[in-house]
Amino acid sequence: xxxxxxxxxxxxxxxxxxxxxxxxxxxxxxxxxxxxxxxxxxxxxxxxxxxxxxxxxxxxxxxxxxxxxxxxxxxxxxxxxxxxxxxxxxxxxxxxxxxxxxxxxxxxxxxxxxxxxxxxxxxxxxxxxxxxxxxxxxxxxxxxxxxxxxxxxxxxxxxxxxxxxxxxxxxxxxxxxxxxxxxxxxxxxxxxxxxxxxxxxxxxxxxxxxxxxxxxxxxxxxxxxxxxxxxxxxxxxxxxxxxxxxxxxxxxxxxxxxxxxxxxxx
Amino acid sequence: xxxxxxxxxxxxxxxxxxxxxxxxxxxxxxxxxxxxxxxxxxxxxxxxxxxxxxxxxxxxxxxxxxxxxxxxxxxxxxxxxxxxxxxxxxxxxxxxxxxxxxxxxxxxxxxxxxxxxxxxxxxxxxxxxxxxxxxxxxxxxxxxxxxxxxxxxxxxxxxxxxxxxxxxxxxxxxxxxxxxxxxxxxxxxxxxxxxxxxxxxxxxxxxxxxxxxxxxxxxxxxxxxxxxxxxxxxxxxxxxxxxxxxxxxxxxxxxxxxxxxxxxxxxxxxxxxxxxxxxxxxxxxxxxxxxxxxxxx
Numbered sequence: 001x002x003x004x005x006x007x008x009x010x011x012x013x014x015x016x017x018x019x020x021x022x023x024x025x026x027x028x029x030x031x032x033x034x035x036x037x038x039x040x041x042x043x044x045x046x047x048x049x050x051x052x053x054x055x056x057x058x059x060x061x062x063x064x065x066x067x068x069x070x071x072x073x074x075x076x077x078x079x080x081x082x083x084x085x086x087x088x089x090x091x092x093x094x095x096x097x098x099x100x101x102x103x104x105x106x107x108x109x110x111x112x113x114x115x116x117x118x119x120x121x122x123x124x125x126x127x128x129x130x131x132x133x134x135x136x137x138x139x140x141x142x143x144x145x146x147x148x149x150x151x152x153x154x155x156x157x158x159x160x161x162x163x164x165x166x167x168x169x170x171x172x173x174x175x176x177x178x179x180x181x182x183x184x185x186x187x188x189x190x191x192x193x194x195x196x197x198x199x200x201x202x203x204x205x206x207x208x209x210x211x212x213x214x215x216x217x218x219x220x221x222x223x224x225x226x227x228x229x230x231x232x233x234x235x236x237x238x239x240x241x242x243x244x245x246x247x248x249x250x251x252x253x254x255x256x257x258x259x260x261x262x263x264x265x266x
Numbered sequence: 267x268x269x270x271x272x273x274x275x276x277x278x279x280x281x282x283x284x285x286x287x288x289x290x291x292x293x294x295x296x297x298x299x300x301x302x303x304x305x306x307x308x309x310x311x312x313x314x315x316x317x318x319x320x321x322x323x324x325x326x327x328x329x330x331x332x333x334x335x336x337x338x339x340x341x342x343x344x345x346x347x348x349x350x351x352x353x354x355x356x357x358x359x360x361x362x363x364x365x366x367x368x369x370x371x372x373x374x375x376x377x378x379x380x381x382x383x384x385x386x387x388x389x390x391x392x393x394x395x396x397x398x399x400x401x402x403x404x405x406x407x408x409x410x411x412x413x414x415x416x417x418x419x420x421x422x423x424x425x426x427x428x429x430x431x432x433x434x435x436x437x438x439x440x441x442x443x444x445x446x447x448x449x450x451x452x453x454x455x456x457x458x459x460x461x462x463x464x465x466x467x468x469x470x471x472x473x474x475x476x477x478x479x480x481x482x483x484x485x486x487x488x489x490x491x492x493x494x495x496x497x498x499x500x501x502x503x504x505x506x507x508x509x510x511x512x513x514x515x516x517x518x519x520x521x522x523x524x525x526x527x528x529x530x531x532x533x534x535x536x537x538x539x540x541x542x543x544x545x546x547x548x549x550x551x552x553x554x555x556x557x558x559x560x561x562x563x
Contacts, residue, residue, distance in 0.1 A: 003456065005374070008372070011471065015365050015369040018365040019365065020367050023384055026384050026442070027388075033395065033399045036525065042405065090298065090303075091297030094299060097294075099296045103297060109306065112306070115544065116500025121521075123313035123316065126524075143306075149306070214521075214525070231401070231507060232507075250392070254386065258408055
């Protein structure tokens with residue numbers, strides 16, 4: 001009875017009320033930022049006195065915003081490719097391997113996910129200071145790869161576990177070499193997992209702030225660092241415009257993942 | 267030709283009696299793990315260990331850094347504040363998360379689906395974007411203060427940024443999906459027949475909730491709570507932007523030791539405290555609930 005909507009009596013309206021307010025709570029910031037990015041007021045007043053695309057104009061006219069977005073994009077793409085490649089190898093080894101200490105290794109590969117990222121940031125900062133990687137693209141890629149890899153390993157491992165090994169074995173029985181079997185049978189079979197891993201790794205790098213704050217130099221900063229630095233000065237509507245574009249990108253990526261998942265199921 | 271022979275041999279081998287199982291990849295599965303392992307050892311495990319070592323080696327060997335951390339009222343206040351903020355965020359997340367997860371579990375999928383969409387959208391939206399949105403909404407001249415004044419509920423703007431209220435609102439926003447999604451899974455797995463049995467045995471709705479539903483959901487709530495608490499302990503960006511200097515948390519203290527004060531010994535010591543508390547709570551979580559609750563960021 002408590003799990004059937006129409007048998008909850010007046011309680012259901014309490015639950016619906018709380019859920020409705022929560023939806024408002026979750027949507028409000030996103031919608032307001034999108035609305036304010038088109039508002040004419042410098043002071044982010046709602047409702048805006050007039051509508052304008054001025055802030056988008058300022059955003060695109062400032063080479064530093066464009067440059068940091070480009071830097072973020074390139075780093076995130078490299079991280080996604082590397083994370084999927086290394087993550088696939090690790091996941092395959094962990095799922096198919098029978099060596100000792102496999103469980104402990106699996107846990108080790110997930111630890112960067114649970115460790116507070118500020119500890120990793122400070123530790124890598126110290127290391128990079130010593131070997132001269134702070135403020136370099138390589139440094140960013142390495143740092144972001146460390147946080148993206150667990151997501152890739154986790155996603156690909158679960159895709160591999162859901163893929164029937166008998167199909168791989170059948171390909172080998174039919175004359176494929178083991179490598180051929182993996183490349184032509186297993187990889188297409190877990191393609192949706194590889195794709196999700198790529199998207200998660202891309203986002204893990206694209207959205208990453210804490211490591212980036214430590215790795216950045218005045219001449220090389222990712223988009224989140226640029227937003228962070230601007231935010232500490234003032235709440236200009238240019239950030240609202242940048243944020244709205246980021247939210248748009250997020251919605252696009254979400255839809256893409258949803259479409260791919262639906263496609264892989266049928 | 268060679269292919270045919272290999273095929274024949276493989277089929278023979280595969281018929282069960284002969285020992286010829288399909289061959290593994292030549293290098294063996296462990297070799298595949300090595301590149302990833304090297305990456306994490308060199309750029310994760312060793313640097314973190316080196317940082318922790320510096321806490322007992324710099325400026326001179328000994329436990330002076332830890333003594334300084336415990337001996338100072340300022341630092342103790344930061345520890346206290348870190349735990350306070352994490353506890354408040356955890357409680358508020360649970361208080362909102364449980365009814366929402368329950369509603370999602372009983373609503374028809376047609377209505378529940380879009381709500382899931384909103385939850386996942388908010389989870390995937392850039393962290394700084396979400397924090398910026400709250401900075402704008404909560405400021406003195408922000409929409410929330412203006413609406414409250416407009417409605418005649420308050421006379422002067424409420425201070426909602428640079429204090430506990432701001433951090434709680436901003437961080438609960440981030441943590442909510444991590445409570446709702448696992449709790450939803452737990453509630454969906456409950457057999458409705460159990461609750462019908464409770465009703466048949468004469469339980470009122472409130473009794474069924476208190477004596478049947480909540481005990482069944484409790485492990486999920488505890489697992490979610492522990493996870494949100496641990497994640498909150500190490501949070502950096504949102505408290506730094508919404509909390510203000512009087513509400514500093516541990517992660518910001520670590521960053522400050524290293525970046526502004528260039529005091530690696532103290533930075534390492536504060537990092538070790540955070541690390542030990544985090545790992546201890548995760549160990550507790552594994553012990554109590556298994557690996558099911560892990561997987562958030």
